[in-house]
Amino acid sequence: MSLTVTILGAAAGGGLPQWNCGCPNCQRARAGEIPPATQSSIAVTAANGQWAVVNASPDIRGQLERTPALYPSGPRRSPIGAVLVTNGDLDHVAGLLTLREKQPFRLFATPEIHAILDANPVFEALDRGLVERHAVGLDTPFDLLPGLQATLYAVPGKVPLFLEGETVATDQEGEATVGVRLAADGRVAHYVPGCARLSDRLTAELEDAHMLLFDGTLWHDNEMIAAGLGHKTGRRMGHMPITGPGGSLHAFDEIGPAKRVYVHMNNTNPILDPTSPEHAQAQAAGWTVGADGMVLTV
Ligand code: MLT
Ligand code: MN
Ligand code: ZN
Secondary structure, eight states, X not given: OOOEEEEEEOBOTTOBSOTTOOSHHHXXXXXXXXXXXXXXXXXXXXXXXXXXXXXXXXXXXXXXXXXXXXXXXXXXXXXXXXXXOSSOOHHXXXXXXXXXXXXXXXXXXXXXXXXXXXXXXXXXXXOTTTEEEEEOOTTOOEEEETTEEEEEEEOSBOOOGXXXXXXXXXXXXXXSSEEEEEXXXXXXXXXESOOSSOOHHHHXXXXXXXXXXXXXXXXXXXXXXXXXXXXXXXXXXXXXXXXXXXXXXXXXXXXXXXXXXXXXXXXXXXXXXXXXXXXXXXXXXXXXXXXXXXXXXX
């Protein structure tokens, strides 16, 4: 047995290109000069025919259609047995609405994230008679699928953008933003698409990891401000940057794991251009830059 992760969407919210964005990356993606990328999601399997989707992005319909391993094997017989969401952001939950259509699966999240879904009646489109909502506590291993264990743990983050009040704590450790430890047959991968800073907890978590898929939202903390696209830093959005003080580029050098992959990249991030010096710099530092359709086995 092995643990296989397929990147369904390597981009952050908005995707590449983003519908209303004319930044250089978005324009080049439209022109076919760099690969497009859909919004943040992975699929994971312990190689027994069943898959779990971790984060349900607004692009999930197209993501499933271009991934033959996730095709139904018969009428209403999907290999997707479970869906897990790591926070309540729209890029991670809006795709749940596409997963209606009377399909049984189990939906996992922390109690706080479930409370956000429970409070919004539009998610009742997922028939509770078929889609069991399982609230899982932090640090409590559970079977995501038979033979595939998951554990959710707090990583520094914030509440979803649509629930932000006048002031917002951007690096709270609680149930709002979690990392996921995925384990099958002694193989361990961690998926952390949003993380505001490297915490002691995350450092300790990664000790036995063979692979890490990590928050690659921005190259520079002020990248969106510099591009004239917004007034928020990466940290304000709950994402530690790749470079600059406290950046992720070398943060895991002493920690392992052997394989490190950037995911959840914003469309302004220069590493989304495979020919960019920044892409080369990330690779030289030991990172793989995630891409839609990438299959990673540990
Ligand atoms: C984020 O990752 O910062 C969020 O997806 C932002 C958003 O919800 O638009
Ligand atoms: Mn996001
Ligand atoms: Zn753009």
